[in-house]
Amino acid sequence: MNETDIHSKLAGAVVSGVGALDESAKDPFVVVDPGSLVPAVTFLKNDADCRMEMLNCVTAVEREDCIEVVYHLSSVTHRHSLTLKTRVERPAGGTHESWIPEVPSVAALYASADWHEREQWDLLGVRFTDHPDHRRILLPEEWIGHPLRKDYVYPHEHGGMPLDLDAVPLYERDEATPSEPAAPRPSGTPLVQPPNPNSDRPDAGGVAPADSDGDLRSIKPGSNDGGGH
Template identity: 60%
Template sequence: MNEQQLHDKLRATGLGGIGELESSARDPFVVVEASVLLEVMAFLRDDSETAMEMLHNVTAVQRETGFDVVYHLCSYSRHHSLTLKVIVAQPEGEAGDWEPAVPSVASVYPSANWHEREQWDLLGVRFNDHPDFRRIILPEEWIGHPLRKDYVYPSTFGEIPLELDAIPLYERDENDPPKPSEPRPAGTPLTQPPSEYSTRPDAGGRAPAPEKKGES
């Protein structure tokens, strides 16, 4: 089945909160309300025609208006795949450390377990009713979620120096401990480029202006 047929099939179930098939992007996707996510997943897995045996990937994407949580499902017996999306809009007046929450699908697809833990670890998206909800990659004591756009790069982790020009552990003077460095502004990388030329001006990702070259 192609995506259109899968979408029609989903619509025919009578579940509310299933959006249109968006084909504006390269891969078409279906936007689903968080409230019916588990039902939709269970239907797609159990129906003999859709037969989505595997949840291939779970991704959270931070956008300016909130977070998208993207689920890639695929069927190995029917050779088709579908992308589902849950959009969590950022409420008005919420600060940068706002944590969106979506229901965990680990009860339907156990493979979501690690994926969801990773998204929590790196992006700070909560998955409600997750069986084992803790950080997976970074240490438990880590502060912040590094893939956020406003993440503040740390200069140390405990005693471990993370900066390029840090004093080595074994050369430190116990009587004169190194001063904690100034907190860098959010989003600033750990090392500054050596000269104004050697970094791309729009490396932040969002600025669309293409680069003008003096030479060409």
């Protein structure tokens, strides 16, 4: 079957919320309401003529006015595929910190959706309700923000690890600012401590940490300049 046949079957089976088929697109797609997503996917998976056994990909796309979640389904038996979309409108002033859109999870239908949805939550901040294991997957658990949002701000460091290009190395930082005061010197030791004789490396002493605020970073998530690294 081609996309048109699948769409007409789907629109007939699922009572409401199934939009028209956009045939002008390169991959014709159907937009469904978030509320009718699970019935639509259930139908596509179980119907004998559709038999979408495989969920290839789950993608969240951030646009100006909405976030849309795109599902690429395909059938190994019938060798056809379909693109399904669902949209969540952006509220006024919805930034990546304040606005977390919610879409029902299809992880109960396809095991492959589990990791894909976790990844979209991690990178784009789309919450999939009723997901069995809704954690971050690629970034550390304690990461702040969702990096693929357009208004994401790059961090300076994470978990004590510097992420800036001109950050002061960790080991030099420790020498410059000792964490605890040196123990009182026992009697009989020389007043002038010689440098560590086993060290091959030039002494790092005197490297003052640069201003931690201000323009420490030379790299900024700049606007798209069309290349030219």
